[in-house]
Amino acid sequence: MSADLPFSLPGILLPGLLLVPLGAVLAWVLTPPGGATAGPAPAGRGRRTPSTALGAARMIEQLATVISSGSSIRQAWSALARTLPEGQLRDLARACAAGADPRRAAQPGPGRGASRERDEATLTSLGAALAVCERTGAPTSQMLQHLADALRDLHDAAQARRSAFAGPRSTARILLVLPLAGLGLGMLLGGDPLRLLLGSGAGRLLGAVGVALTVAGWWWMRRLMRRADPPRDAAVDPSVVLELVAGALESGLPLSRAVRDVAEALPAGADAESLHRSAAALAAGIPAPVATAGLPRELEALSSSAVLAESTGADLARVLRSAARDARRGRARDAEVRAAELAVRLVLPTGVTLLPAFVALGIVPTVASLLGGTLSLTSTGM
Numbered sequence: 500m501s502a503d504l505p506f507s508l509p510g511i512l513l514p515g516l517l518l519v520p521l522g523a524v525l526a527w528v529l530t531p532p533g534g535a536t537a538g539p540a541p542a543g544r545g546r547r548t549p550s551t552a553l554g555a556a557r558m559i560e561q562l563a564t565v566i567s568s569g570s571s572i573r574q575a576w577s578a579l580a581r582t583l584p585e586g587q588l589r590d591l592a593r594a595c596a597a598g599a600d601p602r603r604a605a606q607p608g609p610g611r612g613a614s615r616e617r618d619e620a621t622l623t624s625l626g627a628a629l630a631v632c633e634r635t636g637a638p639t640s641q642m643l644q645h646l647a648d649a650l651r652d653l654h655d656a657a658q659a660r661r662s663a664f665a666g667p668r669s670t671a672r673i674l675l676v677l678p679l680a681g682l683g684l685g686m687l688l689g690g691d692p693l694r695l696l697l698g699s700g701a702g703r704l705l706g707a708v709g710v711a712l713t714v715a716g717w718w719w720m721r722r723l724m725r726r727a728d729p730p731r732d733a734a735v736d737p738s739v740v741l742e743l744v745a746g747a748l749e750s751g752l753p754l755s756r757a758v759r760d761v762a763e764a765l766p767a768g769a770d771a772e773s774l775h776r777s778a779a780a781l782a783a784g785i786p787a788p789v790a791t792a793g794l795p796r797e798l799e800a801l802s803s804s805a806v807l808a809e810s811t812g813a814d815l816a817r818v819l820r821s822a823a824r825d826a827r828r829g830r831a832r833d834a835e836v837r838a839a840e841l842a843v844r845l846v847l848p849t850g851v852t853l854l855p856a857f858v859a860l861g862i863v864p865t866v867a868s869l870l871g872g873t874l875s876l877t878s879t880g881m
Contacts, residue, residue, distance in 0.1 A: 552657070555621045556650035558588050563643035572629070572639060573598065591622070601626040621650060623766060624739045630764035631743050635757065637750035645742050645820070652827040653736055659831035663838035664728050671720045671845055677853050678713045681861015685868070692864035702864065709859035716852035720845060727841040728834075734766045737797035740774075741823040744801060745816040754805060754815065755781035770795065781805075800826065 558579060565575035576596035583589040595601050601622065628646045632639045685692035696706040735743075740761065747757035755778050762774035773794050780790035787809045791802035800822035808815035
């Protein structure tokens, strides 16, 4: 009885099963790259608001304002704890009002890697700024106000970076779907490419080649995107480090002492070690060009500013703050340039891997099925 049916069970099941990965891929393509935006979440009753760089900048500015009115640091934290909405920043304010170290009290909430790292960097920067004020006697309100301005600039630069790379990332996602879209296109045209790809040795070989090319294209594009937009692993942004050194200098300390105190306030890492070495060399009387030669590229503004101040007597703190602002503002322009270059580079893996995969998985089996033929390793008929 089943032989009289005008259709077969595999002929029904295979297209239906294909709709599942097609739907999953479509949802992946339509999801905005980079996850949710960095804006604050709407607060509601019983809902905890996450900490963001912009929210932390507002909190730090409020903390600076309260301190400038004559309140102690613990009184300022206590006042903030009563006004902040329920969430991570309020928990931080309560802990600091009780005498906790902000660097240890900060507990960034759950989230995907990039947002969590930004929260950790923001709260680590706050703890480092307060530690520098405690070590050097720098005015806390001024230091925190400069830090709040720096965090706002970093937030704007991060938003511009995400916007610049959103286009190339979305393009890469759409291109990666091309081979699978070829199968769906063949089915819409009335062919049966999936049966031909699975029904013979030549078809399976062609399918394996198409899948391998797709995987190679995905790996190639991912590598290009990571090179164009590498992750930042600094616990405290280099421009914030320059702001901390400038604040320490404004308290009247010499450059060697200011650099040493900032290095001790930073978490252990490459930046802290290089600052320690430069501070020791400056304290030993080594000229600034030699003493600061080992600083990383992100902190080379400190080296050039120190040389300028040593040779001319210029206000080093002012020069450092200007260099820090320029570094933050230049990131948006750099991101736009790198995103434009990435969009051009994505053409190469598209032509070498994804378009051949589209032909192998979609065009060849579709044309063969529409012409009523089969894919076989030999040219002889049955």
